[in-house]
Amino acid sequence: MSFLTPDAKRTDEPAAEIAAGARLLPRITIQAFCEHSQTAQLVESAIHDRRMSKVALTTHNGGIDGAVETYKSNPTPNLIIVETILAPDQIPVALERLAEVCDASTRVVVLGHVNDVLLYRELIRSGISEYIVLPATASQIVSAITELFASENAAPIGRTVGFVSAKGGAGSSTLAHNVAWAIATALRQDSLILDMDLAFGTAGLNFNQDPPHGLADALNSNQKLDQTMLDRLMSKAANHINLLAAPVALDRTFDFEEREFEQILELCQNTMPVVVLDIPHAWNAWIRQTLATIDEVVIVAEPDLANLRNAKNLADTIKALRPTENAPSLVLNKTGMPRRPEINAGEFADSVECQLLGQVQFDAALFGTAANNGQMIAEVAANNKINEVYRAIGLHVTGRQITHVGGKASGLKLPSFLKKRA
Ligand SMILES: Nc1ncnc2c1ncn2[C@@H]1O[C@H](COP(=O)(O)OP(=O)(O)OP(=O)(O)O)[C@@H](O)[C@H]1O
Numbered sequence: 001m002s003f004l005t006p007d008a009k010r011t012d013e014p015a016a017e018i019a020a021g022a023r024l025l026p027r028i029t030i031q032a033f034c035e036h037s038q039t040a041q042l043v044e045s046a047i048h049d050r051r052m053s054k055v056a057l058t059t060h061n062g063g064i065d066g067a068v069e070t071y072k073s074n075p076t077p078n079l080i081i082v083e084t085i086l087a088p089d090q091i092p093v094a095l096e097r098l099a100e101v102c103d104a105s106t107r108v109v110v111l112g113h114v115n116d117v118l119l120y121r122e123l124i125r126s127g128i129s130e131y132i133v134l135p136a137t138a139s140q141i142v143s144a145i146t147e148l149f150a151s152e153n154a155a156p157i158g159r160t161v162g163f164v165s166a167k168g169g170a171g172s173s174t175l176a177h178n179v180a181w182a183i184a185t186a187l188r189q190d191s192l193i194l195d196m197d198l199a200f201g202t203a204g205l206n207f208n209q210d211p212p213h214g215l216a217d218a219l220n221s222n223q224k225l226d227q228t229m230l231d232r233l234m235s236k237a238a239n240h241i242n243l244l245a246a247p248v249a250l251d252r253t254f255d256f257e258e259r260e261f262e263q264i265l266e267l268c269q270n271t272m273p274v275v276v277l278d279i280p281h282a283w284n285a286w287i288r289q290t291l292a293t294i295d296e297v298v299i300v301a302e303p304d305l306a307n308l309r310n311a312k313n314l315a316d317t318i319k320a321l322r323p324t325e326n327a328p329s330l331v332l333n334k335t336g337m338p339r340r341p342e343i344n345a346g347e348f349a350d351s352v353e354c355q356l357l358g359q360v361q362f363d364a365a366l367f368g369t370a371a372n373n374g375q376m377i378a379e380v381a382a383n384n385k386i387n388e389v390y391r392a393i394g395l396h397v398t399g400r401q402i403t404h405v406g407g408k409a410s411g412l413k414l415p416s417f418l419k420k421r422a
Pocket residue numbers: 165167168169170171172173174175197202279280281333334335360361362363364367368371
C-alpha cells in the first residue's frame with residue numbers, strides 16, 4: 001500500500017505528459033529538513049520539475065529536530081518537508097513539537113520510511129498535509145505539493161492586504177511599500193504590490209523603478225488575463241517584492257466598474273503569498289468593493305481632527321461592509337511633528353475603535369531622503385526603530401502577530417496541522 005495522493009500516483013505517466021498539462025505552483029517558499037543526503041538530493045532534484053519554476057526551495061539537515069530548532073527563531077515558510085526515521089509511534093509526538101513553532105498557515109509534508117496505514121491516517125487527521133513513503137520519485141513529491149497548492153480545490157495562497165489613507169497624503173503608500181519590504185526581509189515571503197493609484201501612484205518612484213504599466217495593462221486585457229500574462233506584467237521591485245505598477249499618465253481618466261479588479265485580485269492571490277494593495281485616498285464603487293473583500297485593511301492616519309473623523313467613518317463603514325471579516329486596523333503616521341498639536345494615540349484609537357498596530361514618527365529628513373532616492377526606510381537607515389514598527393505591522397497583516405515576534409509561539413493560535421479535522 002502506498003500513501004501517495006491520487007495525483008501523486010499519476011506520476012507514473014511519461015514526463016512529457018505531465019509537463020503538457022502541468023499546473024505551475026505559485027511563488028511559495030519550501031524548506032526541507034532531511035535525515036539522509038540521498039533524500040536531500042531527491043528533494044533538490046524536484047526543483048528541476050517545470051511545475052516548480054516559481055518556487056523557492058532550500059534543503060537542510062536534521063529532520064524534524066532540525067526543523068524545530070530552526071523555527072524556534074525563524075519564520076516558517078509556506079511548506080515544510082520533513083524526513084523522519086523515527087518509529088511510527090514516535091512520529092506524531094515529534095510533529096507536535098514542530099507544530100508548536102509553526103505559523104498557522106504553514107503546511108507540512110512528511111517523508112517517512114514506514115509504510116503504515118494507521119500512521120498515515122493519524123497524521124492526516126492531525127493536519128499533516130501528506131505523508132509520502134520513501135523511496136519516492138521527485139515527480140511524486142512535486143505532484144503531492146501541486147495537489148496541495150495548485151489543484152482546483154486548493155485554497156488561494158495569497159493574503160490580500162490593503163493600505164488606505166484617512167486623508168490624502170497621510171502616508172498609506174509609504175507604509176504599504178515599507179511593510180512589503182519588511183515582509184520580504186523578515187518573513188522572506190514574496191509579495192506583489194498593486195499600485196491602484198493609476199494616475200498618481202508612487203510605487204515605481206519609491207522603488208526607483210520605471211516599470212511597464214502593469215496594472216493598467218492587466219485591467220485592459222478584457223478577460224484575457226491569465227497567470228502567464230500576469231507574470232509578464234509584473235516587474236521586480238526588489239528581492240521578494242514584485243510590482244504591478246500604475247501608468248501615472250493623465251492622457252485618459254481611470255474610471256472603473258465596481259468589480260473591475262476582482263479577476264486580477266483572484267489571479268494575484270493564486271500566485272503570491274502576500275498581495276499588498278496601495279489604495280488611493282478616494283471613495284468610489286471599486287474602492288469600496290475592494291475594501292469590503294480583501295483579507296486585511298489598514299487605515300493610515302495622521303493624528304489630527306480631520307484624519308480622526310475620516311478614519312472613524314472609514315472604520316465604521318468597512319466594519320459594516322464586512323461584519324464577519326477581520327476588522328480594519330489603524331496605523332498613526334507622522335506623529336511627533338515639531339510644533340504641531342496632535343491627538344493622543346490612545347484616544348485616537350479609542351475613538352476610531354480600531355486596533356492600533358503602530359505609530360510611525362514624523363521624520364522629514366529620513367522620509368524625504370528615502371522618497372527622493374527611491375529607497376525604503378530600511379535601506380536609508382537600517383537600524384532605525386521605525387523598521388521594527390514596519391516589521392510588527394508586516395507580521396500582523398500576514399497573520400503572525402502571536403507567534404514569531406523575536407521569540408516564539410504563545411500557543412494561542414493553533415497551527416493548522418494540529419487542528420483536528422473533526
Ligand atoms: N512618517 C513620515 N514622516 C515624514 N514624512 C512622511 C512620513 N510618512 C510619509 N511621509 C511623506 O509624506 C508624503 C505622502 O506620503 P504617501 O504618498 O505615502 O501618502 P499617501 O497617503 O499614499 O498619499 P495619497 O493620498 O496621495 O495616496 C510623502 O512625501 C512621504 O515621503
